[in-house]
Amino acid sequence: MTPDFQLEAPLSKRRIVVAMSGGVDSSVVAALAARSGAETIGITLQLYDHGAAVGRTGSCCAGQDIRDARAVADRLGIAHYVFDHESAFRQSVIDDFADEYMAGRTPIPCVKCNMGVKFTDLFRLAKELGADCLATGHYVRRVVGADGPELHRAADPARDQSYFLFATTRAQLDYLRFPLGGLPKPQVREIAAELGLAVALKPDSQDICFVPDGDYAAIVRKVRPEADTSGEIVDLAGRVLGRHRGFIHFTVGQRRGLEIGGQAQPLYVVRLEPETRRVVVGPREALAVAAARLTDINWLGGDRDGPLTAKVRSLAKPVPARLDDGRLIFDAPEYGVAPGQAAVLYDGDRVLGGGWIAETEPAMLAVAA
Template sequence: MTDFADFQLAGGPAGRRIVVAMSGGVDSSVVAALAKASGAETIGVTLQLYDHGEATARPGACCAGRDIRDARAVCDRLGIAHYVFDHESSFRAQVVDHFADEYLAGRTPIPCVQCNMGPKFTDLFALARDLGADCLATGHYVRRMIGADGSELHRAVDPARDQSYFLFATTRDQLDFLRFPLGGMPKDRVRAIAAEMGLGVAAKPDSQDICFVPDGDYAGLVKKLRPAASDGGEIVDLSGRALGRHEGIIHYTVGQRRGLDIGGQPEPLYVVRLEPEARRVVVGPRAALAVSAARLADLNVLGPLEGPLTAKVRSMAKPVPARLHGDQLVFDAPEYGVAPGQAAVLYDGDRVLGGGWIAATEGAALAA
């Protein structure tokens, strides 16, 4: 079927205990099946992140309602223990509230990274250690490899499934304890394993949206949590000249072109920056989006950052050549769509060297 090299720990399988983070999807379910097949004692753990009643009626919500039932059914099928821990308050404070506050502050948040940094890793690590586990295994599509200086984080073999961008904040200590057995597989192989093992989630669709915004209406959620988010203001050009009005900066992100509702302009306009204190949306031509450097905050270091590297500044962007000088990430060529609040993840080939949060950007000297 597949090897279990990612689970090999000193001392062989006898007496080993693996805790698997189970969301109720096919990926984490296959990880649990592989862990069980390795001969180790396997325990499935699910964090309930929503009120049970609310989540049951919310299709697409992760780690609640149907997903918890699916995780439990998989564990029953495999004959392993399954525990559910209520972390709703932690998830609300660390992820949902942070998401709303970031949008209100004119930044573009990445809640999946916040979730990994908080409930999914920090809280699960504590639970796994309390359960006496030798490692914590997850269904993320990344690879953990051992290099000259210890554990390293690498991109998944399948670039279409790679999730390394969302795991840049993983610490070295966490990497030592983590296992990512799916990083070397394509998704169709994972589903095939689920079918071979008779897991009911084999054909379960992948979640597509942010789990706590399954309808995709981010602005609606932010307005519900922070009513002031609907305060309107001006849309202005780079000189400060008013071009129109908006109904809340939460409807806009840097690089956005659609939805500005500004007519009669000689060229297409894009959101260049947001000024939350003045409640202004500043727009300009595409050339004004060019960024030569970005200041990074809360830099997490996983490898040597001296010399040339590549930087990925959006989850769907391609890594581009850059260099890091202190907390300043300098691009070899102007980069577009670099938004405060997003992450810049740094690579050497397939290896993740670390990354940080984009706190501010420096415009390139381009003609408008």
């Protein structure tokens, strides 16, 4: 199989730079690019120090991953370069992740990584190498419409990564290529096996690569030692129900881990108040949100005023909504909408754009009062 890299023929006179993380997806992209006849160059960003990265699993751009990417490049006979971006990654992604938790928000570091270290820096490197495009292993589709390139959801809904790429700019989309967007993951692994790539059976990386064991609190505590400052757990009326051991252990919508027994009904984290260090809890209906205010909206194209669907969590289903001057209004109350997360807007499969959730408006003002 040779995908369409959407470049003017002949491909033998084109140069493709592939972002190689060391996983099966980007390795297959590199292989397909090389088979197309274009000159292919692999780039890997080192995001961790060599010592800490050795033997790490469930991550990307770490020690073993760099070795895997280099081995694939050697097998394909293409050039491969590794660039040290540990400091930039720590400042723009890990530090931001910790600060967001400290501020009572729920961060999405994968989006920040794509916005900064990965796309911005990879673009610069690819252009310096004279590439005609930058290809990645993301599961999204780039569709050329009447007004230029559009970003669409992947053909395989189970693998779609469009939520994490909403901040891609129009200029970036013009230069990017996503050759796996029309393929299911099993077929990608089959291609890797057919090509004899050693990463064919390599496990997928986790969503948050720098938290391989899922212990977010430990990462935040390491970066911000003051993160364990305790505070009160209160109900919607302000009555103290217990104490918590730090904001970093809670997110909006959370039910487990509150350690406040003896309640008449299940309680959920409704909001976090960084000024008072309080965790506010309430019944499930208190989580219902009527609207959300979005900031830093990135618009990729399409009708702002028409009907759309909005996805407010990576695993949530898009729901009907409308956008009015930065205010996202849901057709029906939506649950699990947390400040710090992203709201990604769609017209069918097309990504219209998205923004960061700054504030939410409760659907039941009487309950929230």
